[in-house]
Amino acid sequence: MTRTKRTARTTRTIRTGGGLSLRVDARAGLVVLLLLAVAAAASVALIATGDFPMSPADVLRTLAGGGTPAQDIVVHDLRLPRVLVGLLAGAALGLAGAVFQSVSRNPLGSPDVIGFGQGSAAGALVVIVLFHGDPFAVAAGAVAGGIGTGLAVYLLAWKKGINGYRLVLVGIGAAAVLTGLRDYLMTKADLVDAARSMIWMVGSLNGRDWAQVWPLLCAVAVLLPLVLGYGRALRMLEMGDDAAHALGVRAERTRLVVMACAVLLTAAATAAAGPVGFVALAAPQLARRLTRAPGPNLLASAVMGATLLVGADWASQRLFGADQLPVGALTGMLGGCYLLWLLFTERKAGRV
Numbered sequence: 001m002t003r004t005k006r007t008a009r010t011t012r013t014i015r016t017g018g019g020l021s022l023r024v025d026a027r028a029g030l031v032v033l034l035l036l037a038v039a040a041a042a043s044v045a046l047i048a049t050g051d052f053p054m055s056p057a058d059v060l061r062t063l064a065g066g067g068t069p070a071q072d073i074v075v076h077d078l079r080l081p082r083v084l085v086g087l088l089a090g091a092a093l094g095l096a097g098a099v100f101q102s103v104s105r106n107p108l109g110s111p112d113v114i115g116f117g118q119g120s121a122a123g124a125l126v127v128i129v130l131f132h133g134d135p136f137a138v139a140a141g142a143v144a145g146g147i148g149t150g151l152a153v154y155l156l157a158w159k160k161g162i163n164g165y166r167l168v169l170v171g172i173g174a175a176a177v178l179t180g181l182r183d184y185l186m187t188k189a190d191l192v193d194a195a196r197s198m199i200w201m202v203g204s205l206n207g208r209d210w211a212q213v214w215p216l217l218c219a220v221a222v223l224l225p226l227v228l229g230y231g232r233a234l235r236m237l238e239m240g241d242d243a244a245h246a247l248g249v250r251a252e253r254t255r256l257v258v259m260a261c262a263v264l265l266t267a268a269a270t271a272a273a274g275p276v277g278f279v280a281l282a283a284p285q286l287a288r289r290l291t292r293a294p295g296p297n298l299l300a301s302a303v304m305g306a307t308l309l310v311g312a313d314w315a316s317q318r319l320f321g322a323d324q325l326p327v328g329a330l331t332g333m334l335g336g337c338y339l340l341w342l343l344f345t346e347r348k349a350g351r352v
Contacts, residue, residue: 028291032300035290039087039307046086046314047079077209085208086313086327087306088216089269090279094305095227095298096269097280098287099262102234102296103255104164107342110281111266114171117277118178119149120270121201125182128197129189138200139215139271146267149174154259161241162255203276203328205313212272219268223261228298230258235295276328278335279305285342 048054052074054062061067062075097110104114111117123145127133133141154162157170182201186194233254236244241251266280283305287297290304312334313327 025291025293028293028297028300031287031290032303035300035303035307039303039310042307042310042314043083043087046083046310046317047075049314049317050074050079081210081213082205082208082313083310084213085216085272086205086310088213088220089273089276090283090306090309091224091302092216092220092265092269092305093276093280093309094283094287095224095302096262096265097282097305098284098296098298098301099227099234099258100280101284102238103162103259104167105238106164106168107285108281109164109168109171110278110284111262112275112277112280113175114168115153115174115178116146116149116171116263116266117270117275117280118175118182120146120267121275122178122181122185123148124200124271125185125197128200129185129193132193135211139212142271143264143267146263146270149178150259150263154256161252199326200274202326203274203331204326205273206326208272216268216272219264223265224302227258227261227265230254231296231298234258234298238295273309274326274328276309277332278338279308279331281342282335282338283308285338 044056044059047059048056052070054071054074058067058071059075062071063080067075093111096116100109100111100114101107103109108114120142124138124142126145127138127141131137153167153171153174156174157163157167159166186197189197233244233249236247236249237251237254244251244254269276284297284301286308287300287304291297291300293300309327309331312330316325316327316330319325
């Protein structure tokens with residue numbers, strides 16, 4: 001059976017009362033539901049993990065308002081914000097990675113490869129090292145660094161439009177420059193700021209509270225529907241600008257809007273959780289393999305990113321216990337292995 005026949009067989013058309021129709025891929029919808037279930041289970045397990053042990057039943061009872069005063073404090077004040085930051089940051093990174101990989105038509109086109117994550121990290125380090133800023137100022141610096149890097153990469157890659165490979169190459173160059181800037185800032189930092197910078201650069205969910213949740217929630221609540229609204233246009237762009245124009249898609253405007261959203265999502269996630277590596281690279285690829293659906297798989301990538309980050313944070317606590325390995329260190333190790341495997345498969349397929 002051909003890929004086209006398989007896709008047609010798993011796609012359903014829903015007609016609304018106003019004469020509109022909505023195409024829904026049954027397999028992709030099932031994958032999203034299963035990933036949501038896994039993310040929910042991992043979230044409950046993560047809330048139950050720590051120095052104050054709780055069972056999943058205790059967690060669910062406390063979330064419903066029936067826990068003891070001690071459980072209520074542990075769950076609502078200490079652990080729930082950490083889990084929510086993990087879910088939201090993972091969803092933001094997964095969605096941003098799907099956008100950049102779709103725009104560049106390259107599996108390596110993710111924010112942590114083409115410089116946007118490094119831009120956010122450099123902006124935060126400038127605030128830490130040069131201005132000794134508080135956490136709010138560090139978050140603002142990360143957002144400003146990400147936006148500035150995104151604008152610079154877009155302008156440098158522009159030549160009568162944006163070419164995917166040119167975008168990736170310019171982004172890799174920007175990442176190298178920003179990594180050098182980050183290392184230079186570290187040599188200028190005093191001992192306290194250097195330690196603070198190193199802890200932040202690893203990427204961690206430790207100590208996250210509601211002050212990080214609300215700004216990230218607002219960013220995801222605004223940008224996620226906006227990007228999903230461009231899902232059809234992104235699918236058309238993957239066929240090339242000429243085909244997209246023929247189908248009524250304004251290619252450059254679509255590319256600019258979704259890239260701006262992806263940069264903001266990356267910056268917001270980095271500001272809240274630090275530069276957590278490789279989630280944006282792996283989540284869209286894993287989502288595509290599970291759904292087996294064409295197009296950018298935006299919603300599946302977002303849910304996959306949330307599942308990966310919360311699952312990695314739970315694994316880092318269960319495997320390393322009191323050592324509290326930052327989640328960014330674990331995703332970096334696993335993501336590096338995944339990147340090597342991806343390069344091997346792409347090379348074997350003759351695409352690199």
